[in-house]
Amino acid sequence: MRPYRYRVPPAREITPQQTWLNRRALIAAMGAALAAPALPRKATALPEVVPGPFSTDEAQTSFEVATNYCNFFEFGPAKDDPARHAHRLITDPWSVTIDGLVERPGAMAMEDILARFPLEERIYRLRCVEAWSMVIPWIGFPLADLLANVGVRPDARHVLFEGFDDTELMPDHARNLLEWPYREGLRLDEALHPLTILAVGMYGQVMPNQNGAPIRLVVPWKYGFKSIKSIRRISLVAERPVSSWQERAPREYGYYANVNPQVRHPRWHQATERRLHDGGRIRTEMFNGYGEEVAHLYDGMDLSEHY
Amino acid sequence: MAPAPRWRMCAPIWAISAVPGIWLLWQWRAGALGVVPDEVLLHLTGRFALGFLIVTLGLGLAHFLTGWRLFVTARRPLGVWCFAYALAHAAIWLMLDQGGIIEFALAEARAMVHVQLGLAALVLMLPLALTSLDAAPRAMGFGAWKRLHLLVWPAAALALAHAFVVSRFASPLLSVLALAMAGLFAARLWGWWRARR
Numbered sequence: 001m002r003p004y005r006y007r008v009p010p011a012r013e014i015t016p017q018q019t020w021l022n023r024r025a026l027i028a029a030m031g032a033a034l035a036a037p038a039l040p041r042k043a044t045a046l047p048e049v050v051p052g053p054f055s056t057d058e059a060q061t062s063f064e065v066a067t068n069y070c071n072f073f074e075f076g077p078a079k080d081d082p083a084r085h086a087h088r089l090i091t092d093p094w095s096v097t098i099d100g101l102v103e104r105p106g107a108m109a110m111e112d113i114l115a116r117f118p119l120e121e122r123i124y125r126l127r128c129v130e131a132w133s134m135v136i137p138w139i140g141f142p143l144a145d146l147l148a149n150v151g152v153r154p155d156a157r158h159v160l161f162e163g164f165d166d167t168e169l170m171p172d173h174a175r176n177l178l179e180w181p182y183r184e185g186l187r188l189d190e191a192l193h194p195l196t197i198l199a200v201g202m203y204g205q206v207m208p209n210q211n212g213a214p215i216r217l218v219v220p221w222k223y224g225f226k227s228i229k230s231i232r233r234i235s236l237v238a239e240r241p242v243s244s245w246q247e248r249a250p251r252e253y254g255y256y257a258n259v260n261p262q263v264r265h266p267r268w269h270q271a272t273e274r275r276l277h278d279g280g281r282i283r284t285e286m287f288n289g290y291g292e293e294v295a296h297l298y299d300g301m302d303l304s305e306h307y
Numbered sequence: 308m309a310p311a312p313r314w315r316m317c318a319p320i321w322a323i324s325a326v327p328g329i330w331l332l333w334q335w336r337a338g339a340l341g342v343v344p345d346e347v348l349l350h351l352t353g354r355f356a357l358g359f360l361i362v363t364l365g366l367g368l369a370h371f372l373t374g375w376r377l378f379v380t381a382r383r384p385l386g387v388w389c390f391a392y393a394l395a396h397a398a399i400w401l402m403l404d405q406g407g408i409i410e411f412a413l414a415e416a417r418a419m420v421h422v423q424l425g426l427a428a429l430v431l432m433l434p435l436a437l438t439s440l441d442a443a444p445r446a447m448g449f450g451a452w453k454r455l456h457l458l459v460w461p462a463a464a465l466a467l468a469h470a471f472v473v474s475r476f477a478s479p480l481l482s483v484l485a486l487a488m489a490g491l492f493a494a495r496l497w498g499w500w501r502a503r504r
Binding site: 064065068069077079080177264266267268269271272274276279280281 | 408472
């Protein structure tokens, strides 16, 4: 009986060692990639953060609620759309273009921004025009610091902010919701007010994508839509700009958009608000409770006309 | 074969109509409605009510086209369930959205058109729900009962207007619903016109 012999494959059919080693590495990498979304992504760690002024001692909204109930229309109109889709936004590298009526225009890289401006924690109330509110510990620095750094020219009166307009990042149902990029504006004295900050983090962490990573505006006495997310451009201008929501529905959204329980909105009752973390409804305060700090900015103005 | 008794036909309709509500309750208790469940409860009960409304309105036409008695039998239970979901919607608004604070709810009802439209639709549906037992048409006379139940049309118009006011972006689903309702109303008008000749 002839002993059985293993068939010897021709040399051209033998997989080279390098290839099958690569395949193992590839499978291991796939496993790691599957596990990765579960881990908090910290592209850039934040430098030292010190407690800042104006913080409230009210109960804070949980991180879970603040990161899963978001208005970020670039990623869709539903409250959970940003949490589902904002991972597509690549925030590293990122730079903010500063131009218009400034002494030193140019692009500022996120690393430079984080290195140049000392970070503070500011625990602010956030009141949305949709009549809900949160209390959020932001990490950021006064917008006034950045404006001082680039030098505002004397003829500048307003600050225009722009988000991103890469529509391929947006889910299909978000692409035509508004004119992109999202635009917002502040009068120069509002922009220079010490309450106004550029936030780069919250809850002690780098800003989550769905909350406007890597850098967003926070103006606590105005409705939330003024606090533009994922800023790409800051322009100092002479004329008052038109913000995105104002352009879409001027009867509903004004340029100032100060929190004001007396000014009626056709869609939401502004006299009261729901604190999302405890489910309770409370009375809305004029200027979201920051009247002592900001009311003087609007002396002599009819706020029912300049809403 | 004798026709099945009415309750034997109605029971499955009642059971099926309860499914969305039971599913929603179960999701709520399981914590599956996201980080702000009150809002999901509010929105979904409103949608359920609109869904049952359009189906209820469509059954008359479905009966006319097919001649199946089942469609007529199903109409009253589905109408009652439409009212039940609308009532749940209003109760969730009052107890969860407004935090059960009557003063806030009254202020919002005074100020906001969508609340007024929704409450008006609910009020119009109340007599229809109250006269939904077999005894009602017998007691008040079938003609009067039928005339009373024409209130479903203004109630539907108010509910639709309510939905349009609360939606910020153009909703294709809502437009389809409006077209369907307009179509059904036109069919109804045509039916009356034909019956008169």
